[in-house]
Amino acid sequence: MGISNLRRGWFICAALALVALAASVGCRSDEAKGGATAVNQSNSNQPASNKAAAKAEKLPTTMPPLTAEERHVIKDKGTESPFTGKYWDKFTPGVYICRNCGQPLYLSSGKFKSDCGWPSFDEEIPGAVKRQPDADGRRTEIVCAHCGAHLGHVFTGEQLTAKDTRHCVNSISISLVQTTAAPEEAIFAGGCFWGVEHYFREVPGVLGVASGYIGGTVAYPTYEQVCSGKTGHAEAVRVIYDPALVTYEKLARVFFETHDPTQLNGQGPDIGTNYRSAVFYLNDDQKKTTEKLIGILKAKGFNVVTQVVAAKPFYLAEDYHQDYLTRHPERHACQVRVPRFDEKK
Numbered sequence: 001m002g003i004s005n006l007r008r009g010w011f012i013c014a015a016l017a018l019v020a021l022a023a024s025v026g027c028r029s030d031e032a033k034g035g036a037t038a039v040n041q042s043n044s045n046q047p048a049s050n051k052a053a054a055k056a057e058k059l060p061t062t063m064p065p066l067t068a069e070e071r072h073v074i075k076d077k078g079t080e081s082p083f084t085g086k087y088w089d090k091f092t093p094g095v096y097i098c099r100n101c102g103q104p105l106y107l108s109s110g111k112f113k114s115d116c117g118w119p120s121f122d123e124e125i126p127g128a129v130k131r132q133p134d135a136d137g138r139r140t141e142i143v144c145a146h147c148g149a150h151l152g153h154v155f156t157g158e159q160l161t162a163k164d165t166r167h168c169v170n171s172i173s174i175s176l177v178q179t180t181a182a183p184e185e186a187i188f189a190g191g192c193f194w195g196v197e198h199y200f201r202e203v204p205g206v207l208g209v210a211s212g213y214i215g216g217t218v219a220y221p222t223y224e225q226v227c228s229g230k231t232g233h234a235e236a237v238r239v240i241y242d243p244a245l246v247t248y249e250k251l252a253r254v255f256f257e258t259h260d261p262t263q264l265n266g267q268g269p270d271i272g273t274n275y276r277s278a279v280f281y282l283n284d285d286q287k288k289t290t291e292k293l294i295g296i297l298k299a300k301g302f303n304v305v306t307q308v309v310a311a312k313p314f315y316l317a318e319d320y321h322q323d324y325l326t327r328h329p330e331r332h333a334c335q336v337r338v339p340r341f342d343e344k345k
């Protein structure tokens, strides 16, 4: 446990330290991460119907056991026969998750018709799929970066799409979570990812949120590596959302109101570039929206230092960081959302 962890626990709970003491449930640096992120229930005034709808939209966090047929492909690296899987010719909006562990792997926006008989994608969710040499010595195998499930192979040079890449995936290795509109991705870094993740989970229209690392020089870093400050990563959250239900601007407003965008390379006493404030945009629209909101905040007198940079691969943090506050309900709320925009959108 590093010094930064100790600082983190103290900072996050500083807002309601007296409450914590009174309740004898201190925000101590006694957990794996060194303290409790505590958050308020900022959306507790949501209509019940909205909460129910938001809950129904969430991506699953656990998956049923594999069948023998699924195990043959996912664990033993088998291949299903072409034109037999349930997704090779399916083009409805949604998120394709790993059949084994449930992690999001592909968005429907990356799927294209290739007539090869297997689902084809020209883009994965950045960081979600690992490439490795196939045992045949010729092809490149693709596996789920989280659990190692065999997905298929990736090919380039076929010029089937502008990205000139074809992830040839077994239908049996993935599972489609259908959405009302083609899902999109957003990545925000606002200090400790526990609390940031919690806030986004509460937003209706958000399908799934993950804590991880982005913007550094090492692929698939560990928490200890990131905390060392030597890899250049920021703690961040990846939000997958249904744009028919929530806009990117709404998400960005939540981001700017749930951390301090005026502190450079830190949040409270959590000091270090790994705690920096940053928006990692995935397209020009996200960049423009972010810059617009920063302009609004600066006009209000906030000296915003949030970085606005193009997204790099997002690497999942260790499992014990995921959905931390839901899994630790004994942790009380400390972090307070600060309204910084006049109007609600």
Ligand SMILES: [Zn+2]
Pocket: 098, 099, 100, 101, 102, 103, 144, 145, 146, 147, 148, 149
């Ligand atoms: Zn997986």
